[in-house]
Amino acid sequence: MSTVCEKSICERAIIERAISERAIVERAMIDRTNALISKVKLRAWWLALSLICLPLEAAYAGYQTWSEVLTPTQGTSDAIGSYANGCLVGGKSLALSGDGYQVIRSNRNRYYGHTSMIRYLTDLANKTQRLGVGQLLVGDIAMPRGGRFTSGHTSHQTGLDADIWLRLPLAPLEANQLQDPTPYPVVDIKNYRFKEDKWTDNHSLLLQLAADDPRVARIFVHPLIKNKLCEQEWKQRDWLRKVRPWWGHYYHFHVRLNCPENSSECIEQAVPPKGDGCGAELASWRPTAKPKTAVDKPKVKVVKKSPPKQSKPTYPTCIALLSTP
Numbered sequence: 001m002s003t004v005c006e007k008s009i010c011e012r013a014i015i016e017r018a019i020s021e022r023a024i025v026e027r028a029m030i031d032r033t034n035a036l037i038s039k040v041k042l043r044a045w046w047l048a049l050s051l052i053c054l055p056l057e058a059a060y061a062g063y064q065t066w067s068e069v070l071t072p073t074q075g076t077s078d079a080i081g082s083y084a085n086g087c088l089v090g091g092k093s094l095a096l097s098g099d100g101y102q103v104i105r106s107n108r109n110r111y112y113g114h115t116s117m118i119r120y121l122t123d124l125a126n127k128t129q130r131l132g133v134g135q136l137l138v139g140d141i142a143m144p145r146g147g148r149f150t151s152g153h154t155s156h157q158t159g160l161d162a163d164i165w166l167r168l169p170l171a172p173l174e175a176n177q178l179q180d181p182t183p184y185p186v187v188d189i190k191n192y193r194f195k196e197d198k199w200t201d202n203h204s205l206l207l208q209l210a211a212d213d214p215r216v217a218r219i220f221v222h223p224l225i226k227n228k229l230c231e232q233e234w235k236q237r238d239w240l241r242k243v244r245p246w247w248g249h250y251y252h253f254h255v256r257l258n259c260p261e262n263s264s265e266c267i268e269q270a271v272p273p274k275g276d277g278c279g280a281e282l283a284s285w286r287p288t289a290k291p292k293t294a295v296d297k298p299k300v301k302v303v304k305k306s307p308p309k310q311s312k313p314t315y316p317t318c319i320a321l322l323s324t325p
């Protein structure tokens, strides 16, 4: 095929190609300019957003974790948020020992609570002392400003949860025993068996006294402890409704108080179902026996979980609490 063309046709083709190439170059330039404008716009938005968020982020980012805050804030106690996501304004410390009780493992600095909890614990210890139940050993309550522990349970964040051990010494423990006391398990966990020989009437009385108080919302115990209480005869059984089965809790029990009055930011848990909770619900906690199979399944490698990361508090009051000296 001939590549030669007539002069006029060739010139027109050359001009058309030049126009078309210029159009392409111009379009490319427009595209590049638009992209540049978009980039500038995006940066401006990002800058504006950063300026808005900066004070909030700085309040948290530059600050310590809950366990690094060693002192409570002053003033009236206020429980903020829920038991498992909140904090404590105006936390009060429980004296490390008092009539009928001692604080154990005080080096963990978890003996702060809402005023309501501090009063509840000292009232309970007074009652149990009068009745000769034994010394109460008080474990974790909350950190000075509440928040999530770096180890152990996720609740205890608002100063309204406390652990009380089932070991009931007749005399106060020696100072050197208090930091690492020997637990008193009343359940054989491996065989899911209640240790009848470890349980005493004082344990039953203690749980009744602890639960039968209008300040209490719930008490958590191992299902076999709840079962033991259910089997016993009581003149009135209303308090049993508050005693809830939960795993763990076999050498200590966990007391949870209702939101105190005037705590507008405290989030209540729904009330327990009606009744004493001794029937089908309790039975549902019993582990089902695994059917024996001819071939053993390969063992699953247990991966140790790393400690939970410090999560950023949800409530502005809690964020502010971390940045208050």
Ligand SMILES: [Zn+2]
Residues within 6 Å of the ligand: 140, 153, 156, 161, 162, 163, 253, 254
């Ligand atoms: Zn607890």
